[in-house]
Amino acid sequence: MRQVIVIGGGIVGLSVARELALRGNAITVLEKEAGWAAHQTGHNSGVLHAGLYYKPGSLKARMSVAGNASMARYAQDNGIPVEICGKLVVATSNDEIPRLHALASRAEANGVPAKLITAFEARSYEPEVSCVAALRVETTGIVDFPAVCASLVRDLDGHDLRLQSPALAIRTRGSRVEVATPQGVVSGDALVNCAGLHSDRVARLAGLEPSATIVPFRGEYYELRPERRDLVRGLIYPVPDPALPFLGVHLTRMIDGSVHAGPNAVLALRREGYRWRDITLGDVADVARFPGTWKLARRFGRTGVDEVLRSLSRKRFAASLARLVPAVGEADLVRAEAGVRAQAMLPDGSLVDDFLIESAPHQVHVLNAPSPAATGALEIAKHVADLI
Structure with missing residues (x-):
């Protein structure tokens, strides 16, 4: 029986771990936080994407379309709230x-x-x-992705699941991969990196020089006050700008009946920077040193300024929503929890448009898995397991 180490306890990491376990492998999952689905998975809008936005034939297109069905089926089979609302x-x-x-x-x-x-x-x-x-x-739907993760953890009962276990160092010795953690060294036959916001750093720890660097973008949300939720029955999206990977500010009725509005997209000043005051100088320096950041800024400077102004002004945020639903006003909005998107960027300033998965001997690194990765997580898992 092979021993496979999976770094990252979000929906992609847990899905990969489950798929590898189903194929007869012994699994160790290392998650640096105290709970599962702590970052991108636990801070998104819960949308089960249909797959219409993505380049035909791309990993995103294929895995989103297939994942729309497989994730809905998994949720239904495991008693997880899901609704195909369109x-x-x-x-x-x-x-x-x-x-x-x-x-x-x-x-x-x-x-x-x-x-x-x-x-x-x-x-x-x-x-x-x-x-x-x-x-x-x-075929667009809504689902409780953190509940999906809790179910995936139950599926992995009997395997080695470790919280508060960040990867501190990684080395390959012969046919074995070793990962140092605060609790000691974990050894396996193969390594899968699903570290999301830190996936490029984990790849470098493992000796790989990834083709892209993670640049974090914070997506800020509001929600409609309970008495105004009847303004939106389902999901309302604008026509996206094809030059950007973001879908624009939209309105989403969540699985619990609340209506979320957003997200916008502003550069985060920390890999897990959910607020403006969340600043890590090392993370800021990494973004500032990366040449792609400045090339992107030159191309989309005006868009970036607009996003920052909308971040700072509820009135501007409401005006963006009023283009879709004119009855939405500033007084209807209350702040909701933000998320941070782990966006892979190339040195020329272009944003990686597809899922990015790179390999090395005994290693697979998932280096770009933003939306619709939660939708396609079970399909990404099959792809990664095939590579392993």
């Missing part, structure tokens, strides 16, 4: 209609059930929405 992507002006049609074509290429509808038809789904046309995506 969503609207809305064009709020005529100049967005060509992009909406392009998105519909991409959905068709990816095998995603979606149809273009009129503004009148859109209001039958969302009476308060404002648009000139929309795309109805039937």
Whole structure:
């Protein structure tokens, strides 16, 4: 029986661990925090993506479409709240209609059930929405991803699951990989790095020079006050900017009935920087030294300034939402928990658009797995297990 060490206790790491266990491996999971799903998995909007946004044939497209079904099935089989509610992507002006049609074509290429509808038809789904046309995506859903992780942990009963166990050093000795932790050295036949916000650093610890560097972007959310939740029945998204990997500020009815609004995207000043005051000088220095940061800033400086201003102004945030649902006002919003996206960036300043997985002898490193990685986690796990 092979011993495989998985670093990272989010939904991707736990899914990989489960898949490897199902294939007859003995598993050790190392998670640096005191609980599972502590970062990206536990701070997202809980959307089960359909797979319409991604380049046909890409890992994101294939694993999101397949993951939409496999994750919903896993949730249903394990008594986890899940709802396939569908969503609207809305064009709020005529100049967005060509992009909406392009998105519909991409959905068709990816095998995603979606149809273009009129503004009148859109209001039958969302009476308060404002648009000139929309795309109805039937297979989008909502799910409790932290509950999925709790179930994955139960699936791994009998294996070696270690919290508060960061990887301090990694070395390969012959056919064995050794990981030093505060509790001692763990030895295995193979290593899988699913460390999310620290995946590039873990790769370097293991002797790999990754092709991309993680640059953290904080996504800030509001939620609608309980008495205003009836403004939104499901999920309402804008037409995304194809030049950026972010989907724009949107409205999402969560599995618990609350309605989240966001996220925006601002550079975080710490790998786990959920607030403006969360600053780690070493993390700031790493971002400042990386040449891609400045090249990205030159390309999207105006967009970055707009995002910062929206971060600092609830009025601006509300105005962005009012483009989708005019009845939403500043007084309807209360701050909700933020998330941090582990975005891989290349030295030329381009953001890695697809999942990025790199290998070395006895090692696999998942280096870029932001949204829709939670949706596709069970499919990513199969891919990684095949590589191992």
